[in-house]
Amino acid sequence: MIDLALFVAFPYVAVILAIVVGLYRYYTDRFSYSSLSSQFLENRTLFWGSVPFHYGILVILLAHLLALLFPGLWSSLIGAQARLYVLEVTGLALALMAIVGMALLFIRRLNNQRVLMVTSTIDWIFLVVLLAQILLGFWVALFFRWGSDWYLHTAVPWLISLATLSPQAQYVSVLPFIVKLHMLGGFLIIALFPFTRLVHFVTFPITYFWRPYQVVIWNRRVRAGVEVKK
C-alpha cells in the first residue's frame, strides 16, 4: 500500500503539479518565470559555485535521461568493462563537482548579506532538497555499485510503466532504502519545480542560436493582412 502511494501516486501527483501549476504560473505571472540571478550582488563565489554546479548537474541529468530514453544504446555503451569504469568515474567526478558547487552556493547565500536579502523561504527549502538529492545520488553511485547497469533494470522499467500508464511499483519496491529515497527525491523536485525559481530550467533560450540579432516590433505590421474590425 505504502509502495503504491510512494511509487505510483506520488510520481503522478508530482508530474501533474509540475505541468498544471507550471502552466498556470506561466500564463498568469510570466514576470516571475526566471532564475532571479544574484550575480549583480555578489560575483566571486558565484563563479566557483554556479559554474561547476550547473555543468555537473546538467551532464548527470542528461545521462539519467539518455539511459531512460535509449536503454538499448545505454546497455551496449556499458557493455565493455573499460567503458563502464570510465562512465562511472566520470559520473562520480561530475557529482562531486555539483556537490562542491552547490555547497558553495549554499554558504554564499547564508554568508553574503546582500544575497540573503533576495532569498525567500521557498528558496531555502528548495536548496536543501536539491543538496540532499545530489548527496543521495552520490551515495547511491558510490555504495551501490554499477548503478549505470541496475538502473536499466529497476528505475527504467518503473518509469516506463508510469509513462505508459500501467504503473508497476514492484520494480523498485525491493530496492534499498537510500536508493528509494533518491528516486522519491527526484519526484519531489519535480513537484517543487513550479513553485520555485527552478522554472528557469524550461526557459533556456535555445532560440538565440537562430534568431536575428536585431528585434524590431511593429504595431501596425503585426496585423498587416488581418482585416481590421470596424
Place this chain on the structure above:
Amino acid sequence: MDIRAQVSMVFHLDKCIGCHTCSISCKNIWTDRKGTEFMWWNNVETKPGTGYPTLWEDQEKYKGGWVQDGDRLRLKLQGRFGALSSLFFNPYLPTVDDYYEPWTYQYDELFNAPEGDDQPTARPISMITGKYMDIEAGPNWDDDLGGSPVYAANDPNKDGLTDEERAQLNEVQRVVFFYLPRICNHCLNPGCVAACPAGAIYKRGEDGVVLLKQDQCRAWRMCISGCPYKKTYYNWSTGKAEKCILCYPRLESGQPPACFHSCVGRIRYLGVLLYDADRILDTASSSEAVLVEAQRAIIQDPFDPQVVSAARANGISDAMIASARISPVYKFVKQWMLALPLHPEFRTIPMLYYVPPMLPVLAAVKNGLYNVVGAGENGLAPLISSLEKARLPLRYMASLFAAGNEETVAAVYRKLIAVRLYMRHLTVKDVSLAEANQALNVGQTTAEEVQAIFRLTATPTFEERFVVPPMEREVAIEQTLDPFTHKTQAGFGFRQAPERRW
C-alpha cells in the same frame, strides 16, 4: 531603401550647467522603486572622469558594443554559443559595487534621540541589506572633478594623450571639465537587443524607441554587458533588466520626455529622423576613419522625393514626415553637422548626438595667467586660430565624439567659433566684418546658417526644441481594439505591480 523613423536627440554640451535636474526628474518618475535605487537612466557625469558605472567606456573591462572581425561585425561580448554557455556566469557583468551601494539615512534617530550632550546623527544604512554601511561611492562621486587624482586621472579617453598633456591637465591652474549628460541612445544597431538570449529587448518599428519586455526577461544579464554605454540596468530585487524608455507614455501624449522637459540649461532637443534601415549593417561596419560620416549618411533627407515615397511605402504617415522636416535634430546633425555621436566606435549607431562644448577648448593659461580667449588685448581675433592651443586637447574630444578623428571635431569647433564671432560682430560690434567673414570662411559656413544656428542654440522656443512627432497611438489601438471599447477600458487593465510573487 527601407525608410524608418527614429525619435532622436541632441544635447548641446555648452549649455549644460550640471544641475542634475534631468536625473532627478527621471528618478522621481521611473526609478524610485526597490531594486532600482542605484539606477540612473539619466545621469550627468563630469568629464574628464570615470563616469557611471565606473570606467563604463573601457570595453576591455565590460566588453560592450560591437567589433569588426574580418568583414564581419560581431558582439564584443561573445558569440551565440558563448552566450548560451555563459548563462550561469557572465564574466563581464558589472556588479553593484561598480555603480554604488544605494543607501539612505536613519532619519528617525534624529527625531527619537533622547536629550543629551551630543548632536544626534543619522547613520547611513544600505538600501539593499538594511544594515549600517560606510559610503564608498555614490551616483556622482567625482562630480566637478571631486577626487580627480583617482577619477579624472583614469578617464579612458586620456589614453590617446601624451604624458606631458596628461600632466598638464592635472595642474591646478589648468584643470578643466565639462558635463556629459547621458541617457539610453536608442541605437539603430543596439548591442543590448543583440545580446539578449531571450529576445526580450526590441526596437519599436514606428519610432525606434528601444524597450525591454519585463515579462520576457529571464535574468540572463547579457544586455547589461552588451550595451557599451551601460544603459541597461539589473534590478536586483525583481531579477529583471530595466532601461530608459524615452518616456514613451509622455511622447505618446505629445510631451517631451521628463529629462528633456525639465532641463534647466535647455540643452536638449528632440525630433524625428528618417533613416535607411537597409544600411544599418554597412554603416556599423564602416572603417574607423569614416565612422562619423557613415553614421551621418544613414540619415535621409526628409525633403528628397525619393526618400518621401519610400517612407510612405513603409507606412510612415505624412504627419510624421512633416515632423521630420522641422526636426531640430536633423538640423544639428545632418544639415549643420554640429552634433556628433558619443563613441561612434562602439558601432551601435547611437541616436543621441552631442554638440561638443567650446569652453574647455577655448581657455588657456598664458604667462601664468588664466585666460579665456577673447578677454585679452587681442580681442577675439585669436579665437580663429586658438584650436591648436586648446586647454583640453582636441584629441580628448575626438576620443569621445569621433572615434579619434581630430579633424571631425575640429570642423565642428571651427563652425561654432564662426557662430560666436559673427554674432558678436552683429550684436556687440567689437569684431570687424573682415574678422567675422574670415571666421565664416574658416568655419565653412554662411551668415544665414550662422544665424539659424544661433537662433536654435540661444533663443529657441519650447516647440522648436521639442518637435514630438505624432506617435499615432490611436492607429495602433485601432489595430487591436475598437477605440471606443479601448477608451472605456483604459486604466482598468489587469496590470500587476512589478514584484515577484513566486
